Amino acid sequence: MKFESQPSYSLGQRTPASREVAAGENGGNVTLVSQSALGAINRGRVLQALYDNGPKSRADLARLAGVNRTTITGIVQPMIEDQLLIEGDASPSDIKGGKPARPLYFNPDAPMLGAVLLLPGTIQTCLVALTGEIKAVTKAEFDSHGDTEAFIAVMTKTLTATLSQSQQAPFGIGVASAGMIDSDNGTILTVNLAPVLTGLPLVAILEERFSLPVVIDHHPRALLVGDRWFGPGRGQQNFAAVYTGEVLGGAFFIDGKVYRGLAGSGGELGHSVVQIDGALCNCGKHGCWETVAALPWLRNEAARMGLPHPKSVTCARLVKEADEGSNEAEELLDRYTRNVAFGIVNLQQTLSLNSYVLHGDVAGGGMKAAELIRQHVEQLVVKRPGQEISIMVNGIGEGHTALRGAAGLVLSSHLKLVI
Amino acid sequence: MKFESQPSYSLGQRTPASREVAAGENGGNVTLVSQSALGAINRGRVLQALYDNGPKSRADLARLAGVNRTTITGIVQPMIEDQLLIEGDASPSDIKGGKPARPLYFNPDAPMLGAVLLLPGTIQTCLVALTGEIKAVTKAEFDSHGDTEAFIAVMTKTLTATLSQSQQAPFGIGVASAGMIDSDNGTILTVNLAPVLTGLPLVAILEERFSLPVVIDHHPRALLVGDRWFGPGRGQQNFAAVYTGEVLGGAFFIDGKVYRGLAGSGGELGHSVVQIDGALCNCGKHGCWETVAALPWLRNEAARMGLPHPKSVTCARLVKEADEGSNEAEELLDRYTRNVAFGIVNLQQTLSLNSYVLHGDVAGGGMKAAELIRQHVEQLVVKRPGQEISIMVNGIGEGHTALRGAAGLVLSSHLKLVI
């Protein structure tokens, strides 16, 4: 009676409406932790430790988690029987002798994760393996100003095309979307340039059509999660993802949890002020970070300085031209990275996360841009003894990071990592 | 065998070294939650719900926490027998009839909390009742540049004088200190103007002398905790405390937890940049928030504008003079509050906490200053539907809020609110 279609250890519901349970808050302000919740939490933590640290024996996991070996056995055994985990070949013994350990890791044939990237006019879907490998990519376009039914039809068709390429059903579907997202309620609030999506309860729709758990979050947060599970943020407990491009955005991983803020806001860094009464921003205010560290500023400055083809200037191009000996490019790159640094400095002074992963245009500048930014940040931040700031780059094709992040959203909610 | 000198439900150890347990991290990155920890967590949450919501019956608590009534009974009964809680008189029945509820609340005769406020040259100690009432205040001075042993002697004497005024031992001792504090290790890193404190492992010292659990944190964080337990932040899950004066500082309460950042840094808002290449700051950088929203700026501007007695200008005085009809005061007040607002705006864009409690000079300006700041923030922040920002003032004598906060630190760690 241990193995029905539902695994006995119930990592995450396969049914819809898991969202309400996950939310927890029931009008009051505190919620007690029940036994079963505790079990789910601990099972999730074991899996996360396994994921972050690579194949590990039961004994290692016990040491890592600071618990009894028997506890790990109890947690892990049903997962092995359920084919989620597999036992590797015995690794050589310790130098002092002893029974050789049997490392555990995720079964390569375990279910994958469904991922959707939703940008104005385009849908991209794929399957992501637990290793981060991306498979069965399907792309489609939709009319941003069209009919809701039409959009849902395209969405369903695209996702079906992807999902049908796998034997077994995925653990769930993660959606990364541009615009303002209410991740608590699973609805898209507004997307500039794609009015058809306004107010769409996408999670409910997809859960109903595919009978799988569905999660949604906005684009920068997906990048963050992608970093956490499959990128430079793997295994880290505190870091921020920073996106630069036509707009600026960010998201934070704090104390092992994605920070969402109230109603999923938070991380709207582009419109923090770095220049009181500075240049006018798209948002109607003055001196936003976005006015000095996004691509429009870069194009403007390139034009002002007389650089060639200022309209298509990017960080990557500046780095290349600077390497080829252009002083103007070098100078502009320095000012650009310094301006980007100010936003990171303010983040550092506020949250002191110490680690930052760059995405978008500035990530195109690679290690050179990252190093310049790091130097500027170091200069502009108040030093604390023993504090080291690291700036990393996620240079993977941007769509892929977001897709992996969408998959990571599923992983996070499936592993019940949020208490 | 249920009631030894130790209560059977073990809310927090009375012995030292509880700190190591609380820290949890054991080299690895995840730690499983054990049953007993779960019990402590839930007991803490019940007490917190009780504290935040005032006297409540078992049934109400169960509804509030979303658990079974029997669970609440099980949690609450030993505490009643242990005299921590008491059962009030039966309150009138529901309109539909039914057995009248017996509200529970904290026993007024329950142990108190020891509190210490440590500023350069002065020590202040007191006892704080669970109601927030402050008793047995003792003050002393010490030589900031003197001998460590001498300081410890003064400290011990002062604290002893306070503690001896209570029949029963307090739950623990909380210390709020100026300067840079490593709250994880319980040591003072550095205090400008008081070199004698540099590197002092104060928590270990006090735990050894008084055999009580001791916690320490820095001043802004104590203000935050004071707000959370005894001030306008009571019952809130997300808010920030902002301190203005000769310097600026802040601290955050995020998702029901005090945010500390790595090694207890975080919240160093004074040196976030609001004016790229702006005025030179004490810290050696340019355009820090502190250069436009702290008292030195205010004095400077007052002098520049020819206001009377510019060296002693405060927010409180500006409000008074503005109310008496001074246009210059009105104008300067507006600019001052606008400058303060920028820091809050950046915080809001980053963390989206929505609630802010003011302390220090600007709190002296009372509701008028708060309302001005609120208006500026509203204007400068990117609006999100349904989002309302509130600016509150904690006008209690500043020392008292910090002392209550120090006591609140004990309460937080005693109630094991951090998972």
Added chain:
DNA sequence: AGCAGTTAGTTTGTACCTCGCACAAACTTA
């Protein structure tokens, strides 16, 4: 006055979780 209906709090039994102990299995070293 008596009874049904409603709510509060308790008793009892059940299920779940982690832990410590003891033990078999498997390997190294001497």
Added chain:
DNA sequence: TAAGTTTGTGCGAGGTACAAACTAACTGCT
């Protein structure tokens, strides 16, 4: 071959929350 070491597994103990069923106490209707 014997001793030492490490891994992984039963088993019982202790702690925790929950559901069902019960008693207590009050309201309102007849």
